[in-house]
Amino acid sequence: MSHRSLARARRPSRRSRSASSVSRYAWSAGLETPSSARCSSHLLELGELYQANGRPALAADQYRILAATVRLLRDSGVSTDLEIARYLADHGSARAAVGAARSAWRQAPSIWSADALGWALHAAGHDRQALARSRTATRLGTPDAILWLHRGSIEAALGRDVAAMAHLRAGLDHDPGLNAWQAARARALLGQLAGSR
Numbered sequence: 099m100s101h102r103s104l105a106r107a108r109r110p111s112r113r114s115r116s117a118s119s120v121s122r123y124a125w126s127a128g129l130e131t132p133s134s135a136r137c138s139s140h141l142l143e144l145g146e147l148y149q150a151n152g153r154p155a156l157a158a159d160q161y162r163i164l165a166a167t168v169r170l171l172r173d174s175g176v177s178t179d180l181e182i183a184r185y186l187a188d189h190g191s192a193r194a195a196v197g198a199a200r201s202a203w204r205q206a207p208s209i210w211s212a213d214a215l216g217w218a219l220h221a222a223g224h225d226r227q228a229l230a231r232s233r234t235a236t237r238l239g240t241p242d243a244i245l246w247l248h249r250g251s252i253e254a255a256l257g258r259d260v261a262a263m264a265h266l267r268a269g270l271d272h273d274p275g276l277n278a279w280q281a282a283r284a285r286a287l288l289g290q291l292a293g294s295r
Contacts, residue, residue, distance in 0.1 A: 138168055142181060145157045195221055199211065241272040
């Protein structure tokens with residue numbers, strides 16, 4: 099399968115909520131090698147897809163598989179701080195997410211680790227610091243939905259509604275294949291902001 103085919107298969111369309119889309123996504127997640135840190139990212143996204151489709155038991159199973167995979171990868175010397183920070187910020191301990199994200203930033207400063215740190219700081223209630231990291235993450239204008247959705251969410255928490263709405267819309271527009279759980283959260287926040295104006 100080509101790199102482009104894999105990228106298309108990586109995330110189902112936002113309209114795909116059927117059991118078959120979950121099955122296709124699970125299959126595509128298996129395309130990555132088990133030793134790859136990307137595998138843990140796919141496992142997280144699959145758990146979120148199950149969650150968005152009202153399948154909490156399967157989501158919980160997927161998160162347990164993710165935890166086991168992270169332990170195996172760590173034991174093999176693979177850094178998973180970036181992926182575990184993303185997971186913990188949304189589904190676990192914000193404090194632990196900040197620790198993992200700071201470690202990811204120290205190991206490999208990038209827009210991705212800046213985003214993870216910003217999102218973890220936001221989850222921990224440190225929105226001013228979070229916005230500084232999120233600005234670092236979006237400084238290149240990379241058209242990745244999650245970067246812009248995180249920035250918009252952080253701006254909303256700071257009461258910067260106009261910027262928040264612009265960045266949430268940009269995130270939703272940048273990546274129509276965004277996982278359904280993340281997209282639903284972004285749309286709900288956007289609706290709240292629009293309703294309060």
